[in-house]
Amino acid sequence: xxxxxxxxxxxxxxxxxxxxxxxxxxxxxxxxxxxxxxxxxxxxxxxxxxxxxxxxxxxxxxxxxxxxxxxxxxxxxxxxxxxxxxxxxxxxxxxxxxxxxxxxxxxxxxxxxxxxxxxxxxxxxxxxxxxxxxxxxxxxxxxxxxxxxxxxxxxxxxxxxxxxxxxxxxxxx
Amino acid sequence: xxxxxxxxxxxxxxxxxxxxxxxxxxxxxxxxxxxxxxxxxxxxxxxxxxxxxxxxxxxxxxxxxxxxxxxxxxxxxxxxxxxxxxxxxxxxxxxxxxxxxxxxxxxxxxxxxxxxxxxxxxxxxxxxxxxxxxxxxxxxxxxxxxxxxxxxxxxxxxxxxxxxxxxxxxxxxxxxxxxxxxxxxxxxxxxxxxxxxxxxxxxxxxxxxxxxxxxxxxxxxxxxxxxxxxxxxxxxxxxxxxxxxxxxxxxxxxxxxxxxxxxxxxxxxxxxxxxxxxxxxxxxxxxxxxxxxxxxxxxxxxxxxxxxxxxxxxxxxxxxxxxxxxxxxxxxxxxxxxxxxxxxxxxxxxxxxxxxxxxxxxxxxxxxxxxxxxxxxxxxxxxxxxxxxxxxxxxxxxxxxxxxxxxxxxxxxxxxxxxxxxxxxxxxxxxxxxxxxxxxxxxxxxxxxxxxxxxxxxxxxxxxxxxxxxxxxxxxxxxxxxxxxxxxxxxxxxxxxxxxxxxxxxxxxxxxxxxxxxxxxxxxxxxxxxxxxxxxxxxxxxxxxxxxxxx
Numbered sequence: 001x002x003x004x005x006x007x008x009x010x011x012x013x014x015x016x017x018x019x020x021x022x023x024x025x026x027x028x029x030x031x032x033x034x035x036x037x038x039x040x041x042x043x044x045x046x047x048x049x050x051x052x053x054x055x056x057x058x059x060x061x062x063x064x065x066x067x068x069x070x071x072x073x074x075x076x077x078x079x080x081x082x083x084x085x086x087x088x089x090x091x092x093x094x095x096x097x098x099x100x101x102x103x104x105x106x107x108x109x110x111x112x113x114x115x116x117x118x119x120x121x122x123x124x125x126x127x128x129x130x131x132x133x134x135x136x137x138x139x140x141x142x143x144x145x146x147x148x149x150x151x152x153x154x155x156x157x158x159x160x161x162x163x164x165x166x167x168x169x170x171x172x173x
Numbered sequence: 174x175x176x177x178x179x180x181x182x183x184x185x186x187x188x189x190x191x192x193x194x195x196x197x198x199x200x201x202x203x204x205x206x207x208x209x210x211x212x213x214x215x216x217x218x219x220x221x222x223x224x225x226x227x228x229x230x231x232x233x234x235x236x237x238x239x240x241x242x243x244x245x246x247x248x249x250x251x252x253x254x255x256x257x258x259x260x261x262x263x264x265x266x267x268x269x270x271x272x273x274x275x276x277x278x279x280x281x282x283x284x285x286x287x288x289x290x291x292x293x294x295x296x297x298x299x300x301x302x303x304x305x306x307x308x309x310x311x312x313x314x315x316x317x318x319x320x321x322x323x324x325x326x327x328x329x330x331x332x333x334x335x336x337x338x339x340x341x342x343x344x345x346x347x348x349x350x351x352x353x354x355x356x357x358x359x360x361x362x363x364x365x366x367x368x369x370x371x372x373x374x375x376x377x378x379x380x381x382x383x384x385x386x387x388x389x390x391x392x393x394x395x396x397x398x399x400x401x402x403x404x405x406x407x408x409x410x411x412x413x414x415x416x417x418x419x420x421x422x423x424x425x426x427x428x429x430x431x432x433x434x435x436x437x438x439x440x441x442x443x444x445x446x447x448x449x450x451x452x453x454x455x456x457x458x459x460x461x462x463x464x465x466x467x468x469x470x471x472x473x474x475x476x477x478x479x480x481x482x483x484x485x486x487x488x489x490x491x492x493x494x495x496x497x498x499x500x501x502x503x504x505x506x507x508x509x510x511x512x513x514x515x516x517x518x519x520x521x522x523x524x525x526x527x528x529x530x531x532x533x534x535x536x537x538x539x540x541x542x543x544x545x546x547x548x549x550x551x552x553x554x555x556x557x558x559x560x561x562x563x564x565x566x567x568x569x570x571x572x573x574x575x576x577x578x579x580x581x582x583x584x585x586x587x588x589x590x591x592x593x594x595x596x597x598x599x600x601x602x603x604x605x606x607x608x609x610x611x612x613x614x615x616x617x618x619x620x621x622x623x624x625x626x627x628x629x630x631x632x633x634x635x636x637x638x639x640x641x642x643x644x645x646x647x648x649x650x651x652x653x654x655x656x657x658x659x660x661x662x663x664x665x666x667x668x669x670x671x672x673x674x675x676x677x678x679x680x681x682x683x684x685x686x687x688x689x690x691x692x693x694x695x696x697x698x699x700x701x702x703x704x705x706x707x708x709x710x711x712x713x714x715x716x717x718x719x720x721x722x723x724x
Contacts, residue, residue, distance in 0.1 A: 063412075085211050085294065087334025091411045094331055099446060115195065115212055122330035134203045145194040149184040151324040152400075153451040154331070161181055167458055168325070168451065 001085055008139050009127040016129070018055050018076055028052075037062045037159070044070060057109070062089045064095060071102050078129070081110035090123040097124035097155040114138050118146045118172065124155035148173045174235050174543060175320050175465045177285040184327070188289060192216050193275035200272065215295055215333065217288030218274055222595050227269045227277060228291040233301035233319040234262035234546040234553075238533040241544055243284040245529035246529055251277055256529065258514060258522040260637055261340070262300050262546045263291055267593050289327060294335045296326035296407070300342045302350045304549035307509050307555040308464055309501040312364050314466045315345040316694040318372075318399060321454060321462055321581070325400050332407045334453045336414035337422035339407070340379075352548060352664035354378045354387045355640055357424045358406060361666075363393070370396045375474055376406060376436065377428030380634035384670045385425040388433045390440055396459065398444070400452040405443035409436075431712045456625075469541035469556060474506025478559035481692055493615065494566050494577035507688075508559050510540070511579040512552040512569060517613040519589045522550030524574075531572045539565050548637075550586055551579065578642035581618040582626060582691065583609045586637055589652070590630030591649065599647025599680075600655035604628055607684045612691075640664035642706045643690055644671040645683065656683040658690070661709045674714055675722055685720055693720040 009093050017093040027046060034055030040047065055076030056067060067074070073161045077096060079089035089108065096102040106121050107127040114135040120128065130136050138144045149163065150170040163169025177185070194330075199209040213219075217228040229244070236244075244264055248256045251273050252266040259265055269277070271571075279288055291298055302308065303317040322341055326332070332339075344351040345362035353359025359375035371393040378387030378562050410424045413431075428436050500509040512532060514522050525531070536544045536554055539561045545553035559564055569575040578584050585608060590596065590601030605628055612618055627641030630715045631648075638644030644659035655677040662671030678686045697716055698708045709717070 039516055058418075084208065085333070085334050086416060087294075088412055088416075090331045090334070091408050094408075103715070113208065118328075119330040120332055134198065142551055145187075145191050147184060147187040147328055149180060149187060150330075151184070151327045152329055165178065165459070167181065167455055 006129050006131065007127055008130050008136075009105075011142075011164040013130075013136075013140065017079075021056065032076075034078060037067065040070075041066045045106065048073060055105075058089075059091065060086045064092065064100065068100050071096075071100055071104075074102075075100065075104040076107060078107040078109050079125075081112060081116075084111040084113060084116065090119060093120075093123040093125055096157045099131060114144045114146075117144055118148070121159070121172070122150065122156045174237060175232070175316075175462075181285070182282075185285075185287050185289075188216075188287065188328070188437040189275065189278045189282050193279060193431065193682050196271060196275055211293055211334070214293035216274075216278075216293075217291035218269075218271070219292060220595070221267065221593050222591075223593070224267065225269045225271050225274070226593070227266045227274060227288060228259070229264045229266070229281060229286060229288050230291045230298040231262050231264060231286075231317045231546050232298060232323050233305065234303050234548075235316060236544040236546065237284075237306075238537040238542050238544070240284045240286055241529050241533040241536070243280060243286070245526040245533070247277055247280055248529070249325075254527075255523055255525045257288060257520075257589065258524065258546050258550050258552070260522075260550060260588070260635060261291075261298060261546050262303070262548055263298055264546070265589070267589070291705060292338070294337050294339075295333045295340045296329065296335075299323045299326070300340070300351055300356075300548060302344045302346060303549075303553050304350060304500060304509050304543045304555065305345070305545075306468065307502050307507075308346050308350075309503045310348060311346040311503070313362055313370055314463070315343040315351070315360075315362060316466050317459065317463045318345075318360065319343045319395070319498075320465070321399065321459070322403065323521050325403070325452075329407075332411055332669060335407075335411055336416045337424075339410070339424065341403070347666065349664075349666040349668075350547075351638065352637075352668070353442060354666075354668035355380055355384075355637075355664055356387065358403060360399075362396075362461045365393055372396070374402065374432055376440070377425040379423050379425045379669075380639045381423065382420055382632040382634075383423075383425065383429075384634065384639040385429065386668050386670060387425075388428055388436070389435075390437045397456070398448060401447040401450070402440075402444050404452055405440050405447055406445055408421075415608065468545070469505070471504050471507060471541070471556060472558070474504075474560075476505035477657065478506060481559040481562055484563040486528055488563075490575075490615075491563055491566050492579060493619065494575070495562065497577045497581065498579040499562060502556070504515065504556075508557050508562060510554040510557045510562065510565060511547070512554065512574050513576040513578050513584060514551050514574065514610065515584050516519065516573050516576050517583065518606050518610050521585050521605050524552070528572050528574060531568070532574075535565055535568055546622060549584065551584070576619060578580070578616070580623050580625070582612045582621050582624040583618060585609060585626045586641070587628040588630050588636035590628075590636075594630065594635075596633055597647065598632075598649035599630050599656065601628045601630040601636055601647060604645060604647075604656065604680070608687060611684050611688060620701070621705070622697065623706070624691070625663075626687065632666050637664065638662070639670045640668070640708070641671060643687060645687070648677060650677070654680050656680065656686075658683075658686060658721075660690070660714060661706065663706055672714060674718055689720050690717055693717050 659671030
């Protein structure tokens with residue numbers, strides 16, 4: 001895999017299999033594409049008629065209204081972190097996983113740093129678009145230092161073991 | 174008190190390692206200050222005017238002697254030999270080097286302490302009644318629930334990047350000593366007619382530039398639903414709280430803008446989805462945590478101590494100390510002793526390393542090894558035999574902390590102000606010191622009775638001026654420090670926000686102005702049994718305003 005493969009998933013970097021289509025660009029006839037919420041809602045029929053998988057990209061503050069009923073046809077939801085300190089996507093991720101049973105790829109994009117890694121994974125993200133050089137290097141080397149003991153159940157239950165004693169303790173190793 | 178098990182130790186150890194790595198990346202330049210800021214804040218590290226400040230969490234204000242000694246040690250080695258107890262039951266060191274912080278955190282971890290979430294836009298250290306576990310009037314120990322909340326909120330994956338900071342407080346006595354109605358979530362425990370425990374849930378209280386008393390969104394929340402309900406509130410806030418303006422980002426603004434009814438509906442709707450699932454607190458877990466907070470082994474004693482009574486009758490200072498600084502304990506023959514960190518003319522809440530060590534010794538000998546920090550910036554020895562109070566008082570006098578002024582006019586709360594804080598507009602501590610000197614005569618303080626003065630050096634209100642009976646707010650007027658006075662605030666179960674009485678006063682005038690207010694009260698009260706706050710509520714602002722401005 002080339003060094004600049006942007007997507008971190010399952011412990012390694014991958015090329016991005018998805019093409020993000022801007023709101024004013026024509027839909028390509030085939031291939032896996034992701035579109036913004038407005039376009040998704042407006043062109044759901046055209047998207048479904050295409051040959052290729054459908055993804056949707058949500059900005060902070062965009063909710064799941066209108067998306068939830070189509071989740072069985074969506075295989076990528078990308079939540080954008082316009083800045084590190086805006087934590088709304090964590091709640092959207094948890095609602096997708098816990099409330100609406102979404103099992104497709106859930107990707108964090110934008111301002112993604114290693115310091116959010118555990119929070120992101122626990123909130124249900126399974127894929128990261130990472131451009132920050134230090135973070136990329138740490139992920140590649142497996143040298144991210146983070147807390148692996150948790151005091152609350154979250155949305156990554158399948159990847160965590162229940163801790164001893166208390167009913168909601170978890171460990172992610 | 175709560176003791177770490179292996180899991181808790183491992184959690185804190187890994188958090189120290191994580192922060193050590195973050196500091197190293199900041200010092201090497203990999204992280205910009207902008208990227209580092211939310212990380213250091215989540216670990217209690219502020220950049221102040223002169224140095225870094227480290228704020229250490231003292232969950233619900235409970236400390237052991239060993240922990241207090243370690244704080245004294247850190248103050249001596251890494252600061253200038255003292256520490257500052259805050260209005261959120263925490264401890265701040267004001268002269269810390271960033272490079273030392275990981276080492277300090279390691280020292281803290283060794284005594285089951287940390288600085289996690291003492292600042293930043295996350296769920297902050299959970300506070301509780303400082304008399305918890307000892308107070309005669311409580312229905313349960315609120316620290317049990319504060320500890321459950323502390324654990325749940327620690328590095329919560331969903332709620333670590335909130336619109337703004339988020340504060341929870343828990344109390345379990347009819348008389349609210351934890352000011353729950355000026356917190357983002359206030360939990361007031363009670364027992365229903367069936368004998369079950371639950372909480373009145375208050376949401377959206379707070380001080381700052383838009384002070385608001387919280388709204389009660391639930392009159393009785395069963396204890397098992399505590400975490401599900403808080404998760405519902407936090408999720409609503411995380412998604413809907415304003416992020417466009419940091420001054421409108423607290424949940425109180427969301428509550429105000431959505432309206433009480435709509436907010437309640439939204440919380441209940443989210444709660445309905447979460448209830449009965451993974452966050453339900455099982456009774457055995459409550460019992461397990463409660464076990465840590467069991468009353469220490471106290472002796473069976475007569476309710477009245479003849480020795481204490483006769484000592485009081487011989488020493489008028491001890492008699493005053495007994496009246497002001499000793500509160501009723503739930504066990505006969507014991508008392509709760511408040512150690513005033515308000516000696517005349519000293520900065521409120523400061524303690525030297527030597528004083529901390531002496532208090533640790535006293536706690537070990539006379540208070541089952543326990544100390545509490547109050548949000549009024551005092552310390553508390555929660556379990557003292559009445560027989561021992563005279564000797565404890567004598568020892569406190571020796572270290573300069575025997576002031577029998579708890580709840581008096583000199584028991585002042587003040588934020589660090591412009592002496593330390595980069596947000597401040599004016600100094601707070603020197604005003605507190607001058608007021609303290611002005612009212613130092615104990616006969617006069619006794620005559621005045623209960624009167625809470627609270628001073629903030631800016632509109633952020635860390636000195637809680639909005640809930641001071643007399644509040645003092647420092648403002649900047651064309652480069653000069655000015656002080657606005659507010660009247661009639663209260664943080665207890667009769668919570669109210671103080672009202673600005675009129676134009677501000679210069680630093681030179683403000684102490685006289687406060688004295689005028691006090692003299693006006695003394696003149697107008699119906700009897701010495703009518704405290705300042707009651708008199709103000711009866712009389713309204715007019716006579717005070719006239720006394721201040723009609724000269």
